[in-house]
Amino acid sequence: MTDTTAEAGWSVDFWLDPACPLTRHTALWITQVADRVALQVRWRVMSLSVLNEHRDDDPEGDPHGYLWIPARIAAAVQTEHGHAALGRFYAALWTEPDGTGREWIGDIDEALYRSGLPAALGEAGTATDYDQALRASHHAGVDQIDARIGTPVLAVTAPDGTRRAFFGPVLNATPARADAVRLWEATLLMARVPAFRELKA
Numbered sequence: 001m002t003d004t005t006a007e008a009g010w011s012v013d014f015w016l017d018p019a020c021p022l023t024r025h026t027a028l029w030i031t032q033v034a035d036r037v038a039l040q041v042r043w044r045v046m047s048l049s050v051l052n053e054h055r056d057d058d059p060e061g062d063p064h065g066y067l068w069i070p071a072r073i074a075a076a077v078q079t080e081h082g083h084a085a086l087g088r089f090y091a092a093l094w095t096e097p098d099g100t101g102r103e104w105i106g107d108i109d110e111a112l113y114r115s116g117l118p119a120a121l122g123e124a125g126t127a128t129d130y131d132q133a134l135r136a137s138h139h140a141g142v143d144q145i146d147a148r149i150g151t152p153v154l155a156v157t158a159p160d161g162t163r164r165a166f167f168g169p170v171l172n173a174t175p176a177r178a179d180a181v182r183l184w185e186a187t188l189l190m191a192r193v194p195a196f197r198e199l200k201a
Contacts, residue, residue, distance in 0.1 A: 009159030010188070011040040015141030016090065017048045017151040018070040019105055024094050025171035026152050028101075032180040039184075043087035045078050046138040046151055047071035069125035073108060075134035076124035077117060088115040141165070156191045164191040 014030060016023045034041050049067045070093065078086045092111035094102050105111075109122050124130050141153040144165035155165040175183055190196045 009038065011042065011157045013042045013044055013141070013155040013157070015044045015046040015137070015151065015153040015155075017046055017067070018074045018090050018093055019067050020048065020151045021104065022170050022172065023152045025174045026154075026169060027090065028174040029169075029171060029180055029183065030154075032175070032177060033184040036181055037184065041087070042083045043078075043090060044083060044137050044141060045071060045074040045086060045134060046141050046153060047134055048151060050135055050138045051142065051150065070105060070108060071134055072127070072130050073112075073121055073125045075130040075137060076121045077112075077115075078137060079130060079133045080121065081117060085115065085117060089117060091115075154187075156188070158192075166191070 012030060014027065016027060030039075030041055033039055047067070049071060074086055074089065077089045089111055092114040093105040093108070096102060096106070097110070097114065108125065109119060112119055112121055141155065142149065144155060145153065145167055147167070149167035150170070152170075153165060153167055155163055157163045169183065169187065
């Protein structure tokens with residue numbers, strides 16, 4: 001395996017829609033990587049509702065706008081308490097109180113409580129107070145990529161300050177621990193090539 005200590009100083013800005021199950025696999029993967037190499041992760045909110053609001057079709061099958069609720073609350077958490085708090089809240093949404101994973105997000109009020117965040121933030125889900133902040137955070141990630149994309153968006157910053165943003169990787173399961181760093185190393189290899197744009201399987 002490559003000596004990952006050489007990657008000291010790398011960071012990742014990770015834009016997520018808090019209700020996307022596939023994004024959760026990628027988030028668990030990047031958390032595994034950060035536990036094993038010198039990598040800083042900065043959690044940021046984006047929204048599939050914002051991404052798709054001008055489309056004629058509804059790729060998420062969300063006619064009642066449910067996906068706005070966790071995204072707005074995530075924007076409130078990020079705005080009022082910062083990116084690390086967003087990471088805690090997001091993790092709590094996708095885990096049971098005993099720490100086991102979930103197939104779908106859990107109770108939002110419980111996730112706020114377990115994250116040490118004020119219960120009042122839950123009111124943001126059905127209001128528009130944080131919509132401007134949500135859109136600003138969303139576009140800060142999505143607008144870095146000149147293509148139709150989804151969630152997650154990763155922006156990788158090298159130790160020398162160069163930065164590359166891309167959609168994904170989209171994972172249908174969390175990689176085994178042995179594969180997590182290998183996938184990260186492959187991601188870095190692609191990020192270092194200026195001409196690289198997209199890879200799909």
